[in-house]
Amino acid sequence: MTVPQRALVLVDVQQDYFEDSPLVIQYPNREDSLAKITEAIDAAAAADVPVIMVQHTSGSGAPVFNPDSSGFDVRPEIKERRQDSWKSVVKQFGSVYADTDVAQWLREQNVDTVTLVGFMTNNCILASAVEGEGLGFTTEVLRDATGAINISNDAGFADAETVHSTLMTVLNSNFAAVATTQDWTAALGAGEALPKSDLGSSAVAGAQEAARNVA
Numbered sequence: 001m002t003v004p005q006r007a008l009v010l011v012d013v014q015q016d017y018f019e020d021s022p023l024v025i026q027y028p029n030r031e032d033s034l035a036k037i038t039e040a041i042d043a044a045a046a047a048d049v050p051v052i053m054v055q056h057t058s059g060s061g062a063p064v065f066n067p068d069s070s071g072f073d074v075r076p077e078i079k080e081r082r083q084d085s086w087k088s089v090v091k092q093f094g095s096v097y098a099d100t101d102v103a104q105w106l107r108e109q110n111v112d113t114v115t116l117v118g119f120m121t122n123n124c125i126l127a128s129a130v131e132g133e134g135l136g137f138t139t140e141v142l143r144d145a146t147g148a149i150n151i152s153n154d155a156g157f158a159d160a161e162t163v164h165s166t167l168m169t170v171l172n173s174n175f176a177a178v179a180t181t182q183d184w185t186a187a188l189g190a191g192e193a194l195p196k197s198d199l200g201s202s203a204v205a206g207a208q209e210a211a212r213n214v215a
Contacts, residue, residue: 003191003192004112004113004138004191004192004193005109005110005111005112005113006044006049006111006113006114006115006140006188007049007050007051007052007106007109007111007113007114007115008040008041008044008049008050008051008052008115008117009051009052009054009096009102009114009115009116009117009118009128010037010041010051010052010053010054010074010078010117010118011054011096011116011117011118011119011124011125011128012054012055012056012118012119012120012124013034013037013053013074013075013078013117013118013119014055014056014065014071014072014073014074014075014119015070015071015072015073015074015075016064016065016071016072017030017119017120017147018030018034018075019070019071021063021064021071022064022149023064023120023149024149025119025120025147025148025149025160026147026148026149026150026159026160026161027147027148027159027160027161027163027164028144028147028164030147032144033119033144033145033146033147034075034077036117036142036144036145036180036181037077037078037117037118037145038077038078038081039145039181039185040115040117040142040145040181040184040185041078041081042081043181043184043185043188043189044188045081045083047188047189049188050085050086050087050109050111051083051085051086051087052086052087052088052089052096052102052105052106053074053078053082053086053087053088053089054088054089054090054091054096054102054118055072055074055088055089055090055091056090056091056092056124057072057090057091057092058092059092067090087102087105089101089102093127094123094124094126094127094128095124095127095128095130095131096116096124096128097128097131097132097135098127098131103135103137106137111137112137112138113137113138113139113140113193114128114132114137114138114139114140115139115140115141115142115184116128116129116139116140116141116142116146116176117141117142117145117146117181118145118146119146119147120146120147120148120149121146121147121148121163121164121167121168122148122149122151122163122164122167125141125146125167126167126171129141129171129175129176130175132175132176133174133175138177138193139171139175139176139177140176140177140178140179140184140194141168141171141176141177141178141179142178142179142180142181142184143164143168143178143179143180144180144181145181146164147160147164148160148161148163148164148167149163150163151163169202172196172197172202173197173198173199173202173203174198174199174202176196177193177194177195177196178196179194
């Protein structure tokens with residue numbers, strides 16, 4: 001069995017997701033998610049796994065992710081763990097790969113497996129996992145070290161728990177292996193890949209579950 005060559009990517013663990021803004025993470029509890037993110041960082045440091053710290057900018061004067069505001073800053077729990085070896089990236093799009101050198105840097109580090117933690121499940125985590133497939137990276141998403149918000153628009157409404165749980169199921173069906181931080185840490189220590197489903201198996205299981213619910 002090939003040992004995964006991992007990198008941990010910290011996606012937008014910024015103050016705007018914790019302060020008084022419409023983007024404050026609602027599910028899972030943001031402080032609990034943050035604690036899991038720091039657990040993942042500590043595990044990565046112990047295993048000498050490379051880390052990328054990503055921040056999102058919407059430009060000066062923007063209501064959120066304004067680089068001139070405190071909301072742009074990464075959380076102090078991340079800052080205190082930061083090492084000189086970390087790569088830092090500022091992005092303008094959802095995916096960590098879009099218009100950045102992240103993919104190139106990962107390949108230079110011989111990374112084949114990208115572990116995503118941070119925010120939001122319904123935007124940057126989703127976009128990064130989807131783009132990662134086309135770039136040839138295996139993606140892992142830590143369900144308890146990510147988080148979502150309530151969303152509503154002309155297409156409908158979904159509460160944060162529904163958004164998060166649904167997208168974790170969707171990602172695990174094709175784009176990423178979804179696991180808890182504890183399971184990821186165990187896999188990291190064992191040098192093993194995380195298990196994931198596939199679209200066919202998920203479709204069959206979904207049909208069976210729907211039939212049971214009807215019955």
